[in-house]
Amino acid sequence: MKKMLIVSLIAVASCSSYAARQSSEPIKVIEPIVGLDTAKVELGKTLWFEPRLSASNTISCNSCHNVATGGVDNLPTSIGHKWAVGGINSPTVLNSDLNFVQFWNGRAKDLQEQAAGPIENPIEMAFSHELAIGTLKSIPQYREWFKEAYGKEEFTITEVTDAIATFEKTLRTPNSKFDKWLKGDDSALTKEQVEGYALFKQKGCTACHSGPLAGGQMYQKMGLVKAFKTDNPDVGRKAVTGNDFDKYVFKVPTLRNVELTYPYFHDGSEWDLQKAVEIMADIQLGQTLTPQESKKITAFLTTLTGEQPQVTLPHLPPSTHGTARPQI
Amino acid sequence: MKKMLIVSLIAVASCSSYAARQSSEPIKVIEPIVGLDTAKVELGKTLWFEPRLSASNTISCNSCHNVATGGVDNLPTSIGHKWAVGGINSPTVLNSDLNFVQFWNGRAKDLQEQAAGPIENPIEMAFSHELAIGTLKSIPQYREWFKEAYGKEEFTITEVTDAIATFEKTLRTPNSKFDKWLKGDDSALTKEQVEGYALFKQKGCTACHSGPLAGGQMYQKMGLVKAFKTDNPDVGRKAVTGNDFDKYVFKVPTLRNVELTYPYFHDGSEWDLQKAVEIMADIQLGQTLTPQESKKITAFLTTLTGEQPQVTLPHLPPSTHGTARPQI
Numbered sequence: 001m002k003k004m005l006i007v008s009l010i011a012v013a014s015c016s017s018y019a020a021r022q023s024s025e026p027i028k029v030i031e032p033i034v035g036l037d038t039a040k041v042e043l044g045k046t047l048w049f050e051p052r053l054s055a056s057n058t059i060s061c062n063s064c065h066n067v068a069t070g071g072v073d074n075l076p077t078s079i080g081h082k083w084a085v086g087g088i089n090s091p092t093v094l095n096s097d098l099n100f101v102q103f104w105n106g107r108a109k110d111l112q113e114q115a116a117g118p119i120e121n122p123i124e125m126a127f128s129h130e131l132a133i134g135t136l137k138s139i140p141q142y143r144e145w146f147k148e149a150y151g152k153e154e155f156t157i158t159e160v161t162d163a164i165a166t167f168e169k170t171l172r173t174p175n176s177k178f179d180k181w182l183k184g185d186d187s188a189l190t191k192e193q194v195e196g197y198a199l200f201k202q203k204g205c206t207a208c209h210s211g212p213l214a215g216g217q218m219y220q221k222m223g224l225v226k227a228f229k230t231d232n233p234d235v236g237r238k239a240v241t242g243n244d245f246d247k248y249v250f251k252v253p254t255l256r257n258v259e260l261t262y263p264y265f266h267d268g269s270e271w272d273l274q275k276a277v278e279i280m281a282d283i284q285l286g287q288t289l290t291p292q293e294s295k296k297i298t299a300f301l302t303t304l305t306g307e308q309p310q311v312t313l314p315h316l317p318p319s320t321h322g323t324a325r326p327q328i
Numbered sequence: 329m330k331k332m333l334i335v336s337l338i339a340v341a342s343c344s345s346y347a348a349r350q351s352s353e354p355i356k357v358i359e360p361i362v363g364l365d366t367a368k369v370e371l372g373k374t375l376w377f378e379p380r381l382s383a384s385n386t387i388s389c390n391s392c393h394n395v396a397t398g399g400v401d402n403l404p405t406s407i408g409h410k411w412a413v414g415g416i417n418s419p420t421v422l423n424s425d426l427n428f429v430q431f432w433n434g435r436a437k438d439l440q441e442q443a444a445g446p447i448e449n450p451i452e453m454a455f456s457h458e459l460a461i462g463t464l465k466s467i468p469q470y471r472e473w474f475k476e477a478y479g480k481e482e483f484t485i486t487e488v489t490d491a492i493a494t495f496e497k498t499l500r501t502p503n504s505k506f507d508k509w510l511k512g513d514d515s516a517l518t519k520e521q522v523e524g525y526a527l528f529k530q531k532g533c534t535a536c537h538s539g540p541l542a543g544g545q546m547y548q549k550m551g552l553v554k555a556f557k558t559d560n561p562d563v564g565r566k567a568v569t570g571n572d573f574d575k576y577v578f579k580v581p582t583l584r585n586v587e588l589t590y591p592y593f594h595d596g597s598e599w600d601l602q603k604a605v606e607i608m609a610d611i612q613l614g615q616t617l618t619p620q621e622s623k624k625i626t627a628f629l630t631t632l633t634g635e636q637p638q639v640t641l642p643h644l645p646p647s648t649h650g651t652a653r654p655q656i
Binding site for chain 1: 401
């Protein structure tokens with residue numbers, strides 16, 4: 001009886017922390033997505049791993065946003081067609097549907113618009129939408145799958161990118177330690193991690209890194225208080241708006257799964273998460289963290305690693321006589 | 329009663345065709361492999377998808393032997409480190425444990441020996457065994473997995489390649505239409521496919537393409553009757569033995585899943601399976617096939633596509649401060 005009472009009290013305590021934390025904490029729980037069209041998800045998964053969307057037939061979406069490695073390639077900037085080196089760090093595909101815009105500079109409004117970019121970027125997949133559609137249409141199985149998913153014989157880049165975006169939406173990472181804690185499980189975090197989270201809020205990190213993504217909800221200047229030292233020439237959002245005040249303004253990246261998504265920053269210059277935290281505090285908030293503080297914040301950040309998606313490799317249907325040959 | 333009798337008679341007919349075909353046909357059934365050590369398989373799967381076994385951290389075993397595309401990359405020859413173009417067509421990993429030796433020229437006796445090659449080949453992964461082991465040892469989760477799989481703290485390239493080879497052994501493709509037919513299911517093949525198989529035997533293809541792999545059991549000269557026209561300078565087995573009579577002698581490749589493993593031949597020069605059949609008949613057997621004959625044989629060859637392996641992508645453990653950085 002005594003035991004039951006304790007259990008009940010814990011349950012009540014949990015419920016109330018849950019309610020309290022859910023409403024008051026700046027970072028919100030990530031939930032798995034439901035209700036997506038299965039035919040579109042499956043088709044999108046196949047296209048996600050489809051190297052024939054690239055000129056060389058060797059680069060797929062997964063090459064730079066690898067689901068096996070936190071949805072990134074763990075390179076400062078990606079390697080593309082003919083070993084071209086990319087201009088900016090590849091952001092993670094995990095939970096990416098929750099970003100308010102896509103790309104570092106926000107030039108795509110959603111995942112569907114984003115997915116069209118790399119296919120025809122000469123330093124990424126180096127193909128064209130026309131050639132990509134020609135390739136897919138030359139393969140009877142794809143024609144069948146598109147018909148199943150979209151109810152019509154004809155398809156264009158619109159359906160291709162819609163399917164890819166629909167698959168990407170499945171790539172949520174729920175049930176991180178932090179989300180368990182947000183839901184009321186006090187044992188999910190260590191004392192150091194709780195203290196790190198308190199510091200994260202206290203120092204002002206949540207001014208930008210909030211919401212379910214702990215980021216991805218706004219633009220911010222990189223180097224708000226002090227200039228960010230980098231050799232990377234990217235001007236950020238200025239490239240989209242043409243406005244000088246958008247120079248070095250980027251979308252605030254998500255901190256979900258951040259322990260997996262090194263190296264950090266848009267230039268991929270920092271490999272050490274604790275150092276990245278210290279640099280951010282310095283140049284964005286004008287605060288010098290003690291090693292103890294940055295260590296605690298880093299300990300908290302590792303609790304944002306969620307359950308990684310279980311993705312079974314698709315089997316790509318073979319090319320036909322009509323399929324374009326790889327351009328090596 | 330009449331119906332039951334007919335069913336019984338069909339069953340008897342099936343059993344006897346099974347027994348007869350199993351013992352008399354030159355191509356044998358492929359069965360799934362059983363009894364492998366699960367810890368080694370799982371570790372090997374992780375290593376199979378591990379780009380940190382390459383200098384650039386972008387190339388894994390799966391890059392050139394893609395389980396999503398018949399265990400190959402569907403390129404004439406593979407793209408390696410810094411976009412180096414390989415010297416010979418990548419053979420399929422599917423069912424590869426059944427080959428009597430590994431590589432086109434047989435320079436590795438088994439999959440474990442083979443797996444050590446690409447890691448330190450400068451035009452493939454361009455790493456070294458020492459650096460690869462250093463990378464894996466810098467990651468605590470790998471140390472733990474190796475201990476679980478091999479029962480000791482220390483590991484070397486021997487355990488790495490053993491784990492990869494153990495995973496590769498799981499990549500069998502059973503239950504092809506042809507295997508169903510071999511097991512007595514007459515309805516598994518069409519009339520054209522059965523006729524194609526009869527021609528395949530009658531023309532002498534099974535002299536080399538026999539056993540469970542329909543190949544992979546012997547060496548043979550490429551251009552036995554007439555010279556094979558190619559720009560590819562590979563001399564085949566002569567590179568291993570130094571003997572002139574081994575010039576242009578290669579391991580006979582498997583025909584399992586051949587509809588997926590284009591382009592064909594060691595130089596990857598032929599994309600069309602029917603044309604590949606005609607060329608083989610001409611230069612290996614001195615026979616000119618009619619288009620009807622090569623079409624039938626091709627129809628038979630497509631029945632060798634088996635159930636493709638279901639592989640769930642692993643989640644690779646993150647690097648640490650001690651992990652070597654990618655060399656781009």
